[in-house]
Amino acid sequence: MIVDSAIPAAVRPPVSAVQQWWVLTVRMITPTLRNGELATQIVGSIVFTIGYYLPLKQMMGAVQPLSGYAQYLTPLIVLQAIWFAAISAAFRSATDSVQGINRRFRAMPIPALTPLASRMTASMYRCVVALIVSVACGYVIGFRFDNGVLGIVGFVVLVLLIGAALALIGDLIGIATQNPEATAPMMLIPQLTLGLASVGLQPVERFPEWIQGFVRNQPLSQWVYGLQALAGDSSGNAPEATFAVLGPGLAWVLGCIVVALALHTWVSRKRRSE
Amino acid sequence: MTLESPESLVSAPYRPGGRHRREKVWENSPKRLVPQVAVLTGRILRRWSRDPATLVQSLVMPAVFLVALDIVLGDVIEQVTGHSGLYGQVPLVALAGGMTGAIIGAVGIMREREAGLLSRFWVVPVHRAAGLLARLAADFVRIVVITLVVMVVGLALGFRFEQGILAAVVWVFMPALFGVALSAAVLTLALFSSSTIAPQATEIVIAILMFFSIGFVPLDQYPKWLQPFVEHQPVSTTIKAMKGLSLEGPIAQPVLLSVLWAAGIAAVCAVPLAIGFRKASKRG
Numbered sequence A: 001m002i003v004d005s006a007i008p009a010a011v012r013p014p015v016s017a018v019q020q021w022w023v024l025t026v027r028m029i030t031p032t033l034r035n036g037e038l039a040t041q042i043v044g045s046i047v048f049t050i051g052y053y054l055p056l057k058q059m060m061g062a063v064q065p066l067s068g069y070a071q072y073l074t075p076l077i078v079l080q081a082i083w084f085a086a087i088s089a090a091f092r093s094a095t096d097s098v099q100g101i102n103r104r105f106r107a108m109p110i111p112a113l114t115p116l117a118s119r120m121t122a123s124m125y126r127c128v129v130a131l132i133v134s135v136a137c138g139y140v141i142g143f144r145f146d147n148g149v150l151g152i153v154g155f156v157v158l159v160l161l162i163g164a165a166l167a168l169i170g171d172l173i174g175i176a177t178q179n180p181e182a183t184a185p186m187m188l189i190p191q192l193t194l195g196l197a198s199v200g201l202q203p204v205e206r207f208p209e210w211i212q213g214f215v216r217n218q219p220l221s222q223w224v225y226g227l228q229a230l231a232g233d234s235s236g237n238a239p240e241a242t243f244a245v246l247g248p249g250l251a252w253v254l255g256c257i258v259v260a261l262a263l264h265t266w267v268s269r270k271r272r273s274e
Numbered sequence B: 001m002t003l004e005s006p007e008s009l010v011s012a013p014y015r016p017g018g019r020h021r022r023e024k025v026w027e028n029s030p031k032r033l034v035p036q037v038a039v040l041t042g043r044i045l046r047r048w049s050r051d052p053a054t055l056v057q058s059l060v061m062p063a064v065f066l067v068a069l070d071i072v073l074g075d076v077i078e079q080v081t082g083h084s085g086l087y088g089q090v091p092l093v094a095l096a097g098g099m100t101g102a103i104i105g106a107v108g109i110m111r112e113r114e115a116g117l118l119s120r121f122w123v124v125p126v127h128r129a130a131g132l133l134a135r136l137a138a139d140f141v142r143i144v145v146i147t148l149v150v151m152v153v154g155l156a157l158g159f160r161f162e163q164g165i166l167a168a169v170v171w172v173f174m175p176a177l178f179g180v181a182l183s184a185a186v187l188t189l190a191l192f193s194s195s196t197i198a199p200q201a202t203e204i205v206i207a208i209l210m211f212f213s214i215g216f217v218p219l220d221q222y223p224k225w226l227q228p229f230v231e232h233q234p235v236s237t238t239i240k241a242m243k244g245l246s247l248e249g250p251i252a253q254p255v256l257l258s259v260l261w262a263a264g265i266a267a268v269c270a271v272p273l274a275i276g277f278r279k280a281s282k283r284g
Helices: A016-033 A037-061 A070-100 A101-106 A112-142 A148-179 A180-196 A209-217 A219-231 A243-272 B008-011 B028-050 B054-079 B086-115 B117-120 B131-155 B165-192 B199-210 B224-234 B234-246 B254-281
Strands: none
Touching: A016 A037, A016 A112, A016 A209, A037 A070, A037 A112, A037 A180, A037 A209, A037 A219, A037 B199, A070 A112, A070 A148, A070 A219, A101 A112, A148 A219, A148 A243, A180 A219, A209 A219, A209 B224, A209 B234, A219 A243, B028 B054, B028 B086, B028 B131, B054 B086, B054 B131, B054 B254, B086 B117, B086 B131, B086 B165, B086 B199, B086 B234, B131 B165, B131 B254, B165 B199, B165 B234, B165 B254, B199 B234, B224 B234, B234 B254
16 A cells, blocks of 8 residues: 555644744854854044044044044044954854855755845844944944934934945855855955045045045945934035935945845856756 | 885894884984974975965965055154155064964864873874974965065065065064064964963964064054053064165164063973973873
């Protein structure tokens, strides 16, 4: 009789995509509490805040238009902090990719996008931590929100949007290189170059003429303009939070997300056929 | 490591039982140490030269960083001090490149510990100090190469040696002095910690040493209460010595202070480093 076959046929347990996403997210977040990742992220944000603020306050403070150098500098500090969070994301994505757990997930009854979704959720968690710590650091040195609740909400939303774009790029670099050690140097070069050559440290007029076009239009500068506008300033010299100021920054963010998603799809498809 | 060539085996005097064919040199003799360190150093350097990440970190990143630093802070510093900011920035970037490279060494030694390579070396007749000395020698070579790259970029931007050829030669080796001492400290940390905390903690220490040094902005730009730290920390003394060796200023005192810093760090690390390396080599 065929019905009495010796092959055991267990009933497939019910799977819930939401629960799978949650389990994979917790898997990424729990280690950060134990292995010192969270602690170093907090200490790192503090060090970079005072590291930019104390030495540059005198030289740069006199030439910027806002009420204080802290008000001018804090958007850049926030951006640097979420960039560091994205480097962690790249490191984790590369580790997962090289250790073969992504391949393993593909052999299990998990929706194709769940691993990526859980990695992105963990990245947003790092991003929120970076945002809270860096804004707290900013408050200590003298940064204040001066544009009402709407300004604060806009500030947070823009930072998280940029954070998502950077985390997606980091994830892409991790999955494309499959080399955990390579991720940090690959992302640090643009961070340092764009960070120094941006309007976050000093106004664009202070740069040599030939490089001003690049400095003004590169993504980090446009994001700094947007965040400065949303944070506002007591002196009234902050840029207005209009579409003309916020538009280019938003275009950069959305452009980054679209390009990164397209490349991500392409790389994942290549990995799948391996 | 140092295998005799077939000819020397053939020409060795015949002794019954096959003993004593090898040259009678004690396993831990200095005569073995030097060629073994050379072989192991070559191994590490060859690995680095074939790893794109290490090459980018060591050669491209310092160059890009120096150009960015000069564009942003160059004019301001020249207005404040009257001479080009490059005389502080070139040493700062060379030191930063050398110091961040210590992380690559730390990750490397942790990986070789996990893979069992260290234990493998421990059971072959290699001088006990060769593994560690080779790591430090490789770091020395790496930092000198980084310094030369940064120097060439600096020369293109307008950096010049005003103190003659001898001072220039000493200048090239100054970052390696502190860099190797720091590498020893980072290696010690890596050997005693099992997680990824070592590289991250190192990054924070490097950031502090870099931001609060006289190479970033001149000393009088820092708040009064911070100036004693900024003036006497090892990166600043090294930069001051290098400024004296390239542009003008005191040489003897900052060089002496830098040597003292390096010797101090080496003295503190030596014993824990040796113990940690022995422990890591006997694992598994």
